Amino acid sequence: MIRSIKRVVLATLKGAVIVYLMVVAILFFMQRELLFHRTTAPPMLNDASLVQRREIVCLATADGLNLRAWYFRAARPDARTVLFLHGNAGDIGNHLPFARFLIDAGYGVLxxxxxxxxxxxxxxxxxxxxxxxxxxxxxxxxxxxADRGIVLFGESLGTGVAVAMAAEYAVGAMILRSPYTSMPDVAAEAFWYLPARWLVRDRFDSLSKIARSKAPLFIFHGADDALIPIRLGQELFAAASEPKTWLTVEGVGHNDVQTPEAERAVLDFLAGLPPGPPADAMPAALPPMAACGG
Known part of the structure; x- marks a missing residue:
């Protein structure tokens, strides 16, 4: 009887270990599909007022890709241009509404x-x-x-890209919406029952880079963010160099953090920056779209 119970227990444990290892393997090999949960079809801009102001431009990467992006020229010669780096899901069509308030305020947006x-x-x-x-x-x-005429705006996943770029370029400012310390830290929160911290390939280690940026920094984060806990944003903020500003948006989570209050605070932050470099009176010609196939 005892031997029979032992065999059942051992078989159960063996099965549990196999299932656990299978889950670990699936998450490891599918992690990029989870992290970059994207739309692959061409994006839509369902806003007639913005369609007229948008220029579809072609960006050439160092590894030979030609990428379409959306460019909105600054409405004022003294306004900076925002490099908008969106989050992990969807495409720029889904995320552009989060940059609309900047375009309406006269800032340029790429x-x-x-x-x-x-x-x-x-x-x-x-x-x-x-x-x-x-x-x-x-x-x-x-x-x-000029680089100091550029403001980085990163949201969620895009904050990791923004922090890395701020460590490389002397930008005019950086705005981070719901940032994290690193992707392993985020994975460890979401998959606490797995060795997720050691499985992450795309690490986006903002914590080790943010102090290298001397640009004025503004971070806003939802108090009830369940996807990227606010303490990760606070830890990143603590590691950043001055000058820096923090805003806790009360009563909201990850996806609804960009409230009118938050947008007003971002615009106040931008208005308080030192004057940017003068813009060229004659903008350069846009690259030919033929390079992007259209």
Missing amino acids: ALEYRGYGGNPGSPSEAGLMDDARAGFAFLQSQDI
Whole structure:
């Protein structure tokens, strides 16, 4: 009887271990599909007022990809241009409403679309998204916009790209919506029952990079964020250099953090920055769209 019970217990434990290892393997090999939960069809801009102001531009990456992005020129010669780095899901069509308040305020916006998203070629990865953002900088430089005339705006996943770019370029400012310390830290929160921290390939280690940026920083985070806990954003903020500003948005989570209050605070932050470099009176010609197939 005892031997029979032992055999059942051992068989159950063996089965549980096999299932556990299978879950670990599935998550490891599918992690990029989970992290880069994207739309692959060309994005839609369902806003007639913005369609007239949008220019579809072609960005050339260092590894040979040609990416379509959406460009909205600054309405004022003294206004900075925002490099908008969206979150992990959907495409720029889903995320552009989060940049609408900046466009309406007269700021320029280059809404970057990543590789593998929104009909663009390639497959997303941490290194790939960094190359995509660098292509965005190259485009803005071709438009005679100095690095200190650029503001980085990263949301969620895009905050990791923004922090890395702020460590490389002397930008005018950086705005982070719901940021994290690193992707392993986020994975450890979501999959606490797995060795997730050691399985993550695309690490987006913002915590180790943010102090290298000397640009004025504004972070806002939802108090009830269940996807990226607010303490991760606070830890990142603590590691950042001055000058920096923090806003806790009470009563909201991850997806509804960009309230009118938060947008007003972002605009106040931008208005309080030192004057940016003068814009060129004659913008450079846009790259030919033929390179992007259209």
